Amino acid sequence: MIVLGIETSCDETSASVLIDDKIVSNQTYTQLIHSKYGGVVPEFASREHEKVLSLIIYKALQKANVKINNINCIGVTYGPGLMGALLVGVNFVKGMSIALGIPFIGINHLEGHIFANFIDYPNIDFPFLCLLVSGGHTQIWNVKNYQKYNLISTTRDDAAGEAFDKGAKILSLGYPGGPEIDKVAKLGDPNKYKFTIPRIKNSEYDFSFSGLKTALLYKHNEMDEKEQKLERSNLAASYQKAIILSLLNKIEKCIKDTKIKTVTIAGGVAANSYLREKAKKLEYKHNIKFLFPSFEYCTDNGAMIAITTSYYLKNKIFSNLELSPIPNLNIK
Numbered sequence: 001m002i003v004l005g006i007e008t009s010c011d012e013t014s015a016s017v018l019i020d021d022k023i024v025s026n027q028t029y030t031q032l033i034h035s036k037y038g039g040v041v042p043e044f045a046s047r048e049h050e051k052v053l054s055l056i057i058y059k060a061l062q063k064a065n066v067k068i069n070n071i072n073c074i075g076v077t078y079g080p081g082l083m084g085a086l087l088v089g090v091n092f093v094k095g096m097s098i099a100l101g102i103p104f105i106g107i108n109h110l111e112g113h114i115f116a117n118f119i120d121y122p123n124i125d126f127p128f129l130c131l132l133v134s135g136g137h138t139q140i141w142n143v144k145n146y147q148k149y150n151l152i153s154t155t156r157d158d159a160a161g162e163a164f165d166k167g168a169k170i171l172s173l174g175y176p177g178g179p180e181i182d183k184v185a186k187l188g189d190p191n192k193y194k195f196t197i198p199r200i201k202n203s204e205y206d207f208s209f210s211g212l213k214t215a216l217l218y219k220h221n222e223m224d225e226k227e228q229k230l231e232r233s234n235l236a237a238s239y240q241k242a243i244i245l246s247l248l249n250k251i252e253k254c255i256k257d258t259k260i261k262t263v264t265i266a267g268g269v270a271a272n273s274y275l276r277e278k279a280k281k282l283e284y285k286h287n288i289k290f291l292f293p294s295f296e297y298c299t300d301n302g303a304m305i306a307i308t309t310s311y312y313l314k315n316k317i318f319s320n321l322e323l324s325p326i327p328n329l330n331i332k
């Protein structure tokens, strides 16, 4: 079976080809236009998708050595995400489906991130915990089986990726902020500044990052310009440490309470090197396994959509032409 997966929910235009459960190509174009605005500008995102999507699909097919007429099914993200950006992908795929006479399937972007770990680890045992950390979401799922997800934890305010992006803006680093902080923090001392992790009333599991961002802003504003420059790497390292330890503390709590021994990490923040390093240490402490996707499958990509599509295709669950994007789509 040959599956094409398309992702256009935010600022990555991506297409991937999967043949018999193996990803054979994954072409991603990251829209650079947003960096000068310090965040994604929705209108520009739609226009960029519109401009490059057909070329990205062509490249993905070419790399996989697949002719367009041989595709059996197409999967496309239909939410959550930016309405205009989603519309470009969904409508393109509807057109392809009609022209080629093949079925298509609308895929939930969050479920796509969860499935990303199946690309490198196809036989993960259920149940497993999934820490989904992206620019828009910070959630811990108990994945009991395919399509059986139980939400344990979410964020009360900012998402972890958003905390990285906002922190980077305060420190005058580029956008997206996660990779920038990750890089600069390697030169700094994570113990130089104490950014405390907030406790949430009435919830042992939920996250909150907006107070952390304010603490960074205050600390940064206390300094003059020279000191801000000198201390940038120490501030980045200390701030990153607080975000990552907050994520891992909650995961530790979930491991203890559920006794589940496999934890997958998904979403853009899964690329973070400090998170990967600290998770390794927890593996020994709790005798558990942390699984991370390859770097190209952490941030938004077509491959995670293709692998999720292949599951629905096997179960003969298809979409029809009435499918519309749902910007605030959740997992049931």
Ligand code: KG4
Binding pocket: 010, 133, 134, 135, 136, 137, 160, 161, 162, 164, 165, 176, 177, 178, 179, 182, 267, 268, 269, 270, 271, 272, 273, 298, 299, 300
């Ligand atoms: O999954 P993703 O590509 O898009 C969403 O679905 O939101 O995640 C993007 C987020 C951004 O906030 C970006 O700053 C963050 O992932 N990110 C990272 C790293 N690489 C990307 N955060 C921390 N460390 C990284 N290395």
Ligand code: ZN
Binding pocket: 109, 113, 134, 135, 267, 268, 299, 300
């Ligand atoms: Zn995403």
